[in-house]
Amino acid sequence: MQSELRKKLLDVFSNSQDEYLSGQHLADLIGCSRTAVWKHMEELRKEGFELEAVRRKGYRITRTPERVTADEISLGLMTEFMGRHIHYEESVESTQKIAQRLVYEEAPEGTIIIAEEQLSGRGRMDRKWYSPKYTGIWLSMILRPNLPPPKAPQLTLITAVAVVQAIEEMTNLTPQIKWPNDILLNGKKVTGILTELQADADRIKSIIIGIGINVNQQVEDYPEELQPIATSLSIECNQQLKRAELVQILLLKFEKLYTLYLEKGFYPLKLLWESYAISIGRNITARTVTGSLYGKAMGITDDGVLLIEDSAGKVHQVYSADIEL
């Protein structure tokens, strides 16, 4: 875990707008010795930060490395509680697994777990999630809302809206949401969301929302079977992106939407979700475990259930399915 001092140090730089900050000034602000400041600056350098140290002026951060370390994310993070506790790993089985342990250890709301690579990334319906090193965002968020368990799917839908808005802001591309929570660009999947719930009969104890965003992969980086169905932001917008910046934007978007949801309920969020949804109003096939259903997607209920009207005019509620457009 990132130390409190390191967090404070990066906060000070975040607010300094390129000014030089002297070792003594930093030491006073964060409450440690000048030697401790120097040690932290050396560690930042090892992580790939580019620093300028000028005599009588102090330190300045001139470039941050392309990593998604806690330091990278903290520098410039504008949220109040999302991402204020960051657990970073170079390589993990799955960030969801670590999140489960941290939930048990009472990690506070807004804690995120992020890794450069996942060796056994998990998707919905026990599928694998391809998570190669240094190219994507493999992130789990811990939330502790005071809500009954049936409301949990709403949080997945809110997350999808936050991801879409973050991608829009970062790239100017407008992704679409395919129910329940696939995010597509040009018909190919760029993001998946996996929600896991810990609950009593009447109350959510915690919820872990896993987000996988394909950011800097190129077509040839994908295994052949994924190439027709998966894409990355870099493929679609023709440039390499700073993943840590995208995480910062995503956490801020999510925090705003989540706060709105807790204050005003699901309705405004549902409208937003529907405005990005690809399938609403179209004829689709829903493949469920019990069979296939063809009809017009009418919208979602407040519980995030998909409504499909068949050719006889009967409206079906679909709780879990793969959708074909």
Ligand code: BTN
């Ligand atoms: C899906 O579309 O099937 C959901 C994919 C979710 C992938 C993310 S990556 C971070 C987190 N850790 C995992 O093992 N899975 C989720």
